[in-house]
Amino acid sequence: MASYGSISGINALAPAIGDISESTTPNTTQAEGWLTEGYTYINNALSAAGYVVPVARTVLAFPALSALNNLYATAYALRARGLDAAEGKGESRSEAYLKDFFSRLKTLAEQD
Secondary structure, three states: OOOOOOHHHHHHHOHHHOOOOOOOOOOHHHHHHHHHHHHHHHHHHHHHOOOOOOOOOOOOOHHHHHHHHHHHHHHHHHHHHOEOOOOOOEOOOHHHHHHHHHHHHHHHHHOO
C-alpha cells in the first residue's frame, strides 16, 4: 500500500496504542488502510493545486507529508482503540487530529 507515513509513525504519535500488529486493535491492515486513505487525500489536494504526485522522498516537503499522513492514520487508530494519544485514557484527540490534518493539508496545498 502506498503512503508517505508508516505504522511506526502512528506508534510514535500515540504510544498508548502500543505496537500495531495483525493481532491488535487496530491491526496492521487497518492502519495501512488509513495511511493509504490519508495518502489519497494528500495527493488529491496537491494535484488540485498543480503539484506533481506522488511526491518523491527526495523532495524537501516529504518529511512534512510523512508527518501529515501519520497524523491522519493516528486519528483513526485512536478512534479504533478509544484512547487518548499519550495517557491511554478516554479518547478525545482524534477529532482534533483530523481538524489539524485538514488544516495543515490546506496550508500545504496553498504554498508556493
